[in-house]
Amino acid sequence: PANCSGFVGPRELARALRTTVTNRQVLLLCLFNLAALAVGVGALVWTPEFMREEFGASIGVSAYLTAGLGVAQLVGNPFGAVAMGRWGKKKVIVACMLLMTACIALVPFLPWLWVVFIFVTITGFLTMAYFSPLFAGIAEVVETPSEVGAATGLLEVFGFIGALVAPWLFGLLLDVTGGQTGYLAGYLMLAGIAALSCVGLAFLRLPAGHRPGPAAPPPSAH
Numbered sequence: 001p002a003n004c005s006g007f008v009g010p011r012e013l014a015r016a017l018r019t020t021v022t023n024r025q026v027l028l029l030c031l032f033n034l035a036a037l038a039v040g041v042g043a044l045v046w047t048p049e050f051m052r053e054e055f056g057a058s059i060g061v062s063a064y065l066t067a068g069l070g071v072a073q074l075v076g077n078p079f080g081a082v083a084m085g086r087w088g089k090k091k092v093i094v095a096c097m098l099l100m101t102a103c104i105a106l107v108p109f110l111p112w113l114w115v116v117f118i119f120v121t122i123t124g125f126l127t128m129a130y131f132s133p134l135f136a137g138i139a140e141v142v143e144t145p146s147e148v149g150a151a152t153g154l155l156e157v158f159g160f161i162g163a164l165v166a167p168w169l170f171g172l173l174l175d176v177t178g179g180q181t182g183y184l185a186g187y188l189m190l191a192g193i194a195a196l197s198c199v200g201l202a203f204l205r206l207p208a209g210h211r212p213g214p215a216a217p218p219p220s221a222h
Contacts, residue, residue, distance in 0.1 A: 016146040025141035026151045028200045029134050030158035032093060035197035036134075037159045038166035039104050040127035042190045044069055045167040046174075047107070047120050050183050055113040065117055069124040076128035081136075089133035089140075090206040096130035097198050105191035108184045137206050166190060 020026050048062030084092045103123040110116045138151045169189055174182035 012146050016144065016150040019144075020142070020147050020150040020154055023141065023147075023151070024203070025205055026138070026154065028204050029137055029141070029151075030155050031197050031200050032097060032130070033134055033155050034158040034162035035097065035194045036100070036127040036131065036162070038162035038193045039100060039190050040069075040073070040124055041163040042166040042170050042186070043104060043107075043120050043123055046170050046183070046186060047116070050108075051113060051116060054180065054183065055116070057113055061113070061117075065120065068117070068121045072121045072125035073128040076125040077131055079125075080129040081132040083129070084133040084136060088206070089137045090204060092133045093130045093137075093204070093206075094201050096126045097194065097201060100126040101191055101194035101198055104187060104194060108180075108187040140207055141205075162193070166193060 044066065048057075048065055051057035051062060051065065052059075080092055080096070100123055103119050103126065107116055107119055107123075110119060134155065135152065138155065139148055142148055142151055166189075170186035173185040173189060176182070177185055
């Protein structure tokens with residue numbers, strides 16, 4: 001019912017959406033999430049094929065990589081939550097994004113299969129290690145409770161865009177150039193998305209200490 005505490009009506013939701021899409025800090029968080037999923041999904045989709053074509057890896061090794069990435073991401077998510085409690089959200093986001101960009105950029109230049117395996121697994125870990133700080137940071141860059149939901153939805157939309165478009169672009173580059181050159185272009189494309197997103201780190205403004213999220217409205221009188 002409309003008079004329940006925390007109820008968000010259509011007008012308030014529309015206002016929250018309008019405010020959210022013009023909030024530069026929210027858009028930066030969205031950009032960082034796009035980079036994480038672009039790199040993570042792009043690496044997951046194309047690295048097994050890269051290892052088979054460039055290093056003669058067996059299907060079993062590719063399966064191990066897929067499983068290893070899953071485990072790394074499962075570990076990375078809670079690690080990020082713990083790390084942001086100790087060092088702060090911004091430091092975790094900055095460190096993970098810079099390391100993620102470096103790792104994925106080096107993949108096509110690595111000389112041995114086992115090194116590729118390690119670097120890609122570390123990349124997967126890093127993409128999820130700053131997932132928790134991103135979502136936790138939403139409450140610190142919006143003004144009202146209704147904007148939290150709108151910003152979270154926008155963050156998810158950007159993530160889906162990264163997860164869908166980046167692997168497609170990678171495949172397109174492989175189709176156009178083919179072979180080793182195609183993989184080089186694909187991985188550098190992923191690194192380029194991450195690097196462009198890293199530029200936004202200079203403009204990210206998250207409180208150094210803990211700041212509670214926007215206060216909920218007082219309960220309505222019955």
